[in-house]
Amino acid sequence: xxxxxxKKLGLKVTLPRLKVLAIxxxxxxxxxxxxxxxxxxLESGEDVGLATVYRVLTQFEQADILNRHHFAEGHSVFELxxxxxxxxxxxxxxxxxDEFTDEVIEARQDAIAKEMGFEITHHSLxxxxxxxxxQKK
Amino acid sequence: xxxxxxKKLGLKVTLPRLKVLAIxxxxxxxxxxxxxxxxxxLESGEDVGLATVYRVLTQFEQADILNRHHFAEGHSVFELxxxxxxxxxxxxxxxxxDEFTDEVIEARQDAIAKEMGFEITHHSLxxxxxxxxxQKK
DNA sequence: CAAACAATGAAAAAACTTCTCATTATTATT
DNA sequence: AATAATAATGAGAAGTTTTTTCATTGTTTG
Ligand SMILES: [Mn+2]
Ligand SMILES: [Mn+2]
Ligand SMILES: [Zn+2]
Ligand SMILES: [Zn+2]
Numbered sequence: 001x002x003x004x005x006x007k008k009l010g011l012k013v014t015l016p017r018l019k020v021l022a023i024x025x026x027x028x029x030x031x032x033x034x035x036x037x038x039x040x041x042l043e044s045g046e047d048v049g050l051a052t053v054y055r056v057l058t059q060f061e062q063a064d065i066l067n068r069h070h071f072a073e074g075h076s077v078f079e080l081x082x083x084x085x086x087x088x089x090x091x092x093x094x095x096x097x098d099e100f101t102d103e104v105i106e107a108r109q110d111a112i113a114k115e116m117g118f119e120i121t122h123h124s125l126x127x128x129x130x131x132x133x134x135q136k137k
Numbered sequence: 138x139x140x141x142x143x144k145k146l147g148l149k150v151t152l153p154r155l156k157v158l159a160i161x162x163x164x165x166x167x168x169x170x171x172x173x174x175x176x177x178x179l180e181s182g183e184d185v186g187l188a189t190v191y192r193v194l195t196q197f198e199q200a201d202i203l204n205r206h207h208f209a210e211g212h213s214v215f216e217l218x219x220x221x222x223x224x225x226x227x228x229x230x231x232x233x234x235d236e237f238t239d240e241v242i243e244a245r246q247d248a249i250a251k252e253m254g255f256e257i258t259h260h261s262l263x264x265x266x267x268x269x270x271x272q273k274k
Numbered sequence: 275c276a277a278a279c280a281a282t283g284a285a286a287a288a289a290c291t292t293c294t295c296a297t298t299a300t301t302a303t304t
Numbered sequence: 305a306a307t308a309a310t311a312a313t314g315a316g317a318a319g320t321t322t323t324t325t326c327a328t329t330g331t332t333t334g
Contacts, residue, residue: 012330013331014281014282014330014331015282016282017281034322035321051323051324054321055281072207074290075321089250092258102249104242104245108245112226113266116237117268118226118264118267118268118269119267119272120265121229122265122266123262123263123265124261124263127257127260128261129256129258131254131255132254132255135254149311150301151300151311151313171291184314186314187315188292188293188315189314191290195292211289212289276334277332277334278331278333279332280331281329282329283326283327284325284326284327285325285326287322287324288322290319291321293319294315295315296313296314298311298314299313300309300311300312301309301310301311302307302308302309303309304306304307304308
């Protein structure tokens with residue numbers, strides 16, 4: 001988990017990029033939308049445009065320092081790439097998001113792709129359900 | 138695979154609903170967007186509004202006669218519910234979509250949800266990669 | 275510190291989907 | 305077959321999320 005070096009990624013070191021990165025680092029366990037990040041910037045008194053937030057997030061995604069997810073919400077959410085891959089399970093009642101990794105599933109995915117002649121690049125797996133807290137209500 | 142009875146689903150039997158259904162039935166193996174369906178209607182000389190296509194698709198989804206998918210494209214695609222569940226593998230080069238089912242993955246998903254205290258309702262699994270045809274180019 | 279060029283903010287536009295509302299169609303009931 | 309009750313429709317406006325445009329500003333290199 002070394003510090004992220006924008007210069008090494010071919011990105012100029014600008015205030016907007018550093019600020020967005022700081023917000024993502026400060027919210028490691030969260031899954032933030034572009035709007036969330038934009039609002040956080042405004043609250044910190046930073047003068048960054050929403051278009052820039054979108055641009056920077058796309059660049060970070062291409063540089064593989066963060067992951068974009070499409071939960072069943074209509075907008076993208078982002079989280080810093082924490083090294084080890086993980087998948088997500090979401091509560092359809094309260095929106096809670098938990099993370100998991102399963103080696104059996106990962107292995108089967110690779111096997112299936114191979115069987116079907118695909119060279120797999122990535123995957124997205126989301127489980128939806130009702131969390132234990134919401135079941136009790 | 139009995140004929141779909143709109144009346145039994147609590148939906149009035151209207152021309153737009155029948156036409157949309159016909160297009161979906163005629164394209165069982167495809168994954169069509171609302172726009173695709175709208176264009177197909179126009180080409181058949183049908184006078185159906187795009188808003189109606191969206192409305193009807195949402196109603197069909199709620200009636201559980203079709204499934205909505207969010208591939209990495211920015212818009213929803215739909216396919217008639219063919220009884221047995223399946224997941225998807227997509228080519229990032231040419232857009233080809235193939236289908237598969239894996240009992241091991243299905244079982245692990247249920248087990249994971251249970252372990253994490255969730256009552257699972259559904260899931261979405263998409264594998265992305267390069268198909269065999271595109272690898273040869 | 276100057277030149278070269280990349281990044282930015284603001285606003286417009288694009289892409290997709292939903293909403294509003296006046297009109298029309300369907301259904302159940304005569 | 306006509307009626308009344310009500311649900312569905314088409315057109316366009318509007319809502320959401322994201323991208324593009326472009327004049328201005330900032331970063332980097334030498
Ligand atoms: Mn996560
Ligand atoms: Mn399918
Ligand atoms: Zn919950
Ligand atoms: Zn391909």
